[in-house]
Amino acid sequence: MDEKKRKELAASLLKDMEATAARMRKLIVAMPPHDLLGYIYAQYILKAMAGQSATEEQREADGPDDLIDQNQFLLEYVHAVLASDVSPEELTFDEAQCAELFELSRKLREQAMFYAMASSADTKSGLFGPDTADIEFRAKSNWVLLRGNRYQVLEGEFYSYVLAPHDDVLREVYGYGAADIAEGFQAMANASRSGHADAIGEIMRQFEAAQAFAATCDKPLEDVMETWVAANAEKSKAAGLAFDDMFRGGTANVSRHTTLPPELLADLAYRRGEETEFFAAGDFAGTPYRTLPARKKPLIQLGSDYYAIDPCFTRDAGYRALLYNLLQRKPDYKKTFEERQKSMSESAFADILSDQLPGATVYQEVYYKDPATKQWSENDTLILIDDVLFLVEAKAGAAATIASPALDFGRHAQSVQDLVVKAYNQCERFFNYLNSAEEVPLYHRVGGKYKECGRVRRSEYRMMMPIGLTVESFSPFSTYCKELPQIKPLLGKHAFMSISIDDLFVLKRFLSTPGSFAHYMEVRQAVAGIRHAHLFDEFDHLGAYLTKNRFDHDIADQLRGGKASMLIWDGMSDIVDKSFEGEDWESKPFPSQEFPAEVLKLLVAIDATRTRGWLSAESHIRNLGEEGRTNLAKVLTDLRQSLKQHPARYFTLAGDDEPLFVWLQRHDQKIDWTSVNDKASAAALAVRASNVIGVVAEVNAEGAFVGAHAFAARKPSARTADNSHIYEDAARMAQPTRMVNLNDSKKLAPAAKAQKPGRNDPCPCGSGAKYKKCHGR
Known part of the structure; x- marks a missing residue:
């Protein structure tokens, strides 16, 4: 498609978007907000429940379905209309119009995506060089599609940290400190995340209590309901609020679900009709390419209460709006802020x-x-x-x-x-x-x-x-x-x-x-x-x-x-x-990479000892793939078990990266660092590597790692009389059958005879540091 046609297409799509948005505005403003919110949230929850109960095979067979994201997109439009318009006196809920609203919302998103493609394709250059067109498309499409890619269970942790520096001023202005406000934002997130499930549970509890009451009276439930309600005013009130949460958007009522003060909520909220820019005349009027009001203030005031209609912008929009209004209320705090x-x-x-x-x-x-x-x-x-x-x-x-x-x-x-x-x-x-x-x-x-x-x-x-x-x-x-x-x-x-x-x-x-x-x-x-x-x-x-x-x-x-x-x-x-996901997310272990138990024990020992180079040693081990980790575990297990017969064993694990030299040492024997370094240097010569990453692991009588010292060994630069034994050792190691070396350590001088260096002497591992600051710690 040539440039002229693309521009014509973009202009046509823009006109269609504006028409679709105008129709959505007309439908939203004509419906009771609480009933409309209740309907949209119900669809959202039903879809989420269906997705949870479906098997992986069913989800794959059904194909992608973004109804949940679509509902969130629609909720932003409800927020925008409520912030921009005051409703007429007479309002009637109409499910058919709700169905049309869902279809229009889907259509508007689709039009916006086509516009992102058509309007970005002609960008030849910019800040991102030749990739500017692609990144401009992604910026536009993410602007339309991205809805708060956050983990709601972490809202409180985020707010607690970033608001902590302003705790004293927050208390002065709002009467609430950083921790209290963070708790409020977490409660806000919890209500949108699990409010419907909590409401269903509350209704079931009250229904079961009423049934039990009817059974004690030996009468049908409908005959005793009025009596039960009169005798259980608090329980019936709780049931009424639960119904409000389920069917009238009550989960979004932050005045009820949080203890945040009204002054703070007012700073985060639009009053009805307060927003004047979103639907103002001009290009993109009412389309997703205007700045949605929820990006400025995440709440809306309905009557005397405040509602977080769209749950996904409360993190960033709430944070920005809160700090902005804090400075509006206390302008002399700006420099300290x-x-x-x-x-x-x-x-x-x-x-x-x-x-x-x-x-x-x-x-x-x-x-x-x-x-x-x-x-x-x-x-x-x-x-x-x-x-x-x-x-x-x-x-x-x-x-x-x-x-x-x-x-x-x-x-x-x-x-x-x-x-x-x-x-x-x-x-x-x-x-x-x-x-x-x-x-x-x-x-x-x-x-x-x-x-x-x-x-x-x-x-x-x-x-x-x-x-x-x-x-x-x-x-x-x-x-x-x-x-x-x-x-x-x-x-x-x-x-x-x-x-x-x-x-x-x-x-x-x-x-x-x-x-x-x-x-x-x-x-x-x-x-x-x-x-x-x-x-x-x-x-x-x-x-x-x-x-x-x-x-x-x-x-x-x-x-x-x-x-x-x-x-x-x-x-x-x-x-x-x-x-x-789930209410028990904190009690479950988080996913991690898998390691054989033997390798994991070695990593734990390296981490516990933390001698110079330990992160390099860990990195080398973590670089191994599944097969490499399995091979390492097998050799470690075999040689560790043989320490009952030998004071020390060693092997070299070669690969695409620097070779890994591992020396296993009985804990009751002193480490002979001269022998360790000579063997590691021979390993470097054998695999033709300039450096070797080394680990000396100490094993106790029970076979457990009690320490693992990282060190670096280097290949000799030239053969001399003093190091000829290293070259001879390297020749033996270089044989194909000895790449993973299981050398008989009986040939080693007993490590117990090695003289312990002084605290200020150079460390015998070859690091160049004093012994007290290296392996003598």
Whole structure:
């Protein structure tokens, strides 16, 4: 289709959208709001229940059905009309008109999607270079389709964290602190999530109580109902409220389902007819490409109560509206507010992930003199843990613009510029500084002066991860940012990632150990460096990692050879999404990658010991596929059991990555580090690797791992008289039958005779550190 015809098609679709939206407005404004809400929610619940009871085969046979998403889309329109119009005096509920409304809602979404395609196809260039047209289409389609991709059970946790810095002012303005407000938002989410089930349970309880009463009276229920109601006023009232929840939109009544004060609810709500922009004359009037009122204020006032009609925008829209109105009520708080927001966002990564970053060195507000400009520069948060470096640039402002991409795609692009590119540039400047010398100093600014607070050597870090952190989710731009022409791997190999505080609360649950989190971030960074490979958000990345492990290899294989210009993985978050379903979600274990028990025990021992290089050792083991993990488990089991006859055993596991050298040592024997290093060096020569990742695992008399020390061994640069035995050992190891070496350790000198080094002596493992700071801890 040529450009002229595409423009004509886009104009025609726009006209059709406006007509459909006008008809929807007319139908919604003419119906009693409570009855209309009750009807839509009932359809929503019935569909959800049908989906839960259906088998996987039935769901696949039925094909995709987005009625639930369609209902949420319609609820936003109900909110928009109620915010924009005052209803006539006489209102009548009409189920036939409701059916028409559902059909119009489906039609409007379809028209909006066709418009997204037709209006984006001609975009030749922009902020995203040659990919701008595709990303513009995705921005428009997500604007229409995306409905609060959040886990409702985590609402309270999110609000509690991000509102905590403002606790004193929230108490002053609203009489409620951060924890109380967070509890209110969680109650709001719970009502929409399980309110109908709770209402059904309440009605059943009251019905059974009334039946029992009738049985004691030996009369039919209808004959004693009036008496029972009179004698059980509170129970009958509860039943009445349950009926309201089920049939008149009562689950959305946040005045009843939360204890949040009216002043706060009023700040989050529209009064009837207050909204004047959504249906105002002009292009896109009333269409999904205007900014839906629910994106500005998530609540609506009906009578004296406040309703959260659409449950999916209460997170972002509620957060923005609350902070905006807090500053409106207390304008002199603005400067302190900004300082507190900045401090909260800069601390969030290390704070929320404290269990994943044990013993990490954390520098905040790090200063350094830029070698290029000779000016002092500042970075938010630098985190150093073992051989992994995280540089986190936090942006405390709202992540997502509420301006429609159809009305102003440039403003959306500017959000990317502000939230992604600025963070990237700050990370790039710091990485260049790290690369400017073998060791660079870091400074804090104290009393207007710069005081050195630490030093960093780039060579000590296997992984360096530049991260842009936003408060709110920035999907899909957070994962598309790698398509920006100026976003390139720093120093040629360290890809930039964009993550939100929102994401961190999920990641910490699924990646509960430092090793699993570091390995996920390693894989995540690898995917961030692959252009034209798209997963929608962080939870798709997490789901892909849990189910496929090194899914970056799968993506690279699929893109190799230029057979595909773009690769999209969809639905990978399913394993994550399902973990937050059900009332018992907190008591169930979260999905994780599977490891044979023997390998898992070794990983636990490595994590418990945490000697220098332990994350590298864990990464190597976690890189193994199912077969590699099984093979490792078998060798570990066999050799661990043989320690009853031998003081130590060892083997080398070779593969595509660096070889893994494992030395198993009886716990009652001292480690002979000379022998360990010689054998590891021989292994490096045997497999022709420059380095070997080593693990020395100690096993007690019961066969349990009591410690596992990571270390690095290097291949000798040249053969000498002193190391000829290493070369001879390597020749034996290189034989095909000895690639996994089961050497008879009887030939080793008894480890008990090894002299223990002094605390300030170099550690015999070869790390270069003092013994007291390495394996002598």
